[in-house]
Amino acid sequence: MASRLTFSVLLLVCGVAHAAETMRIAMGAEVASVELTGEGLSVGEDADGADFEPLGERATVTLVGGHLTVDGKPSPREALRFRAAKAGTLTALGTRVHGDVVVVPGKSKLVAVNVLPLEEYLVGVLGSEMPRSFPLEALKAQAVAARTYALNKKLEQYGQPFHLGSSVLSQVYRGLEVEDARTREAVDATRGLVLTFMLQPIEAYFHASCGGRTEAGADALGRDLPYLKAVDCPCGQLPSSHWTLTLKAKELAALFKKAAGLEVQGRTRTGRVRRVAVGPRSVDAVTFRERVGYLKLRSLDFEVEQGKDGWTLEGHGFGHGAGLCQWGARVYAEKGWTFQKILQHYYPGTELQTLYE
Ligand SMILES: [Zn+2]
Incomplete structure (x- = not known):
């Protein structure tokens, strides 16, 4: 805990975090094989500055005797990173994604992990988590909550093969398919903005609808956090x-x-x-x-x-009820509240900080 605190304070005070901040998102459960497609598909080591070898348009990764194999050929590497030369064409497990896909052995089978810039990830999360027709200030509040949640998880899982899953239990992420101009606008307008408490990114839980009053973190999630208090809500x-x-x-x-x-x-x-x-x-x-x-x-x-x-x-209501209520945020945004005011209401006592520009 101490090292995590030090790390995140450093991150905030010294501006270690930057626009190139990446996330590692597990794409579903473990699977026996991962099929990848993409225009100008290539594979390399899972490291910055690695060399990539061309593969054509398609590759299948399986696990044979504990070793990764690509199209039946064993690889000496412990993790394989795939990339498409043409942006927006990389597909893994049927989902089209931004960034790269890393395939690693999991507990018994394989895990596909999408490695992508945090801001790109947020555009996808927003489209899956909140109706795109919601007012812009509500979408912006959701963008800040999702960014904060993601960074908090990244700090918690630092050095692990992935930071988050892609299901409703973490944040729903369905790749490129759910993006549109409005979700991108909300993410861009709040770029780098994070909710903090004592200089740490908070556990920014959110839910669809609280039913009239949000629930305290201690009761909803067993997380007794000072900024997860029960507050009134118009939903x-x-x-x-x-x-x-x-x-x-x-x-x-x-x-x-x-x-x-x-x-x-x-x-x-x-x-x-x-x-x-x-x-x-x-x-x-x-x-x-x-x-x-x-x-x-x-x-x-x-x-x-x-x-x-x-x-x-x-x-x-719908959901655990802690933190930001999405339908409540919609009502407040329609009343003319800004995303800052909405966030202050649902996460009292927190501060908005710009982590990177
Ligand atoms: Zn509500």
């Missing part, structure tokens, strides 16, 4: 914030043995469910939501009613 007035879910007795029994009942056992200070009794078992609500499914059980802000053949859950 609860939106009709889309309300949801209903019916859990049939059979369904619940398949997820939890002896699920003969469902009852709320405790709530957090914002009224979200903290624990539930599923039959004779007491289950932590975060685990309950994970087991039922994050997309199906949209939030923990719900009431339960028993019906004929199961339980009806009536709730508000």
Whole structure:
């Protein structure tokens, strides 16, 4: 922790971070083989200034006896970096990406890692994480949150094969396919801007909709951070914030043995469910939501009613509820708030710093 703090303070004070800041993003789970295509595809060592050898237009990497092989030929290297001569044509695992793709052995199979400039990564993240039709100030607030989140993870994972995954559990990134002029404008307008607390990039969590009040970090994520406090939010007035879910007795029994009942056992200070009794078992609500499914059980802000053949859950919001609320940011932006004001609201006590120009 001490070295991480020193590193990030240095990064901020001395301006070690620069526009060429790169991210390493794992492209999904481990796979048996990675197919790459690109115009003028070449391969080299995973190091700055490495020499690249031409490959043609297509290559397949597999793992044979613990060694990387390219199109069946064993390679002495421990990691392979692929690049396309023509920008925007490199594709790995069916996703077109910016930058390079590094293929490394994972725990048992292969991991494809997209290595790309942070600012390019953000353009892709923004298009996956927030509707592109949202007002520009909301998109800018999301861009700063995503940049801060990414840098925080990079510091945490420094020296590891990758800093972040590309799923909903980290930040959703789908390569080049979801970019457009508006997401690029929001990223460019906030270039290098990062939210800090005591000179460190914060853990800038965000979610779709809180349902009317955000959740404290301690209750939502087990992260008791001074800038993740419960704050009021206008998203609860939106009709889309309300949801209903019916859990049939059979369904619940398949997820939890002896699920003969469902009852709320405790709530957090914002009224979200903290624990539930599923039959004779007491289950932590975060685990309950994970087991039922994050997309199906949209939030923990719900009431339960028993019906004929199961339980009806009536709730508000979508997501864990901590940090920036995207639908709330949209409402504030429509009211004329700037992205700075939106960020101050959802991450109280933080400072905006320019990490690089
Ligand atoms: Zn909200």
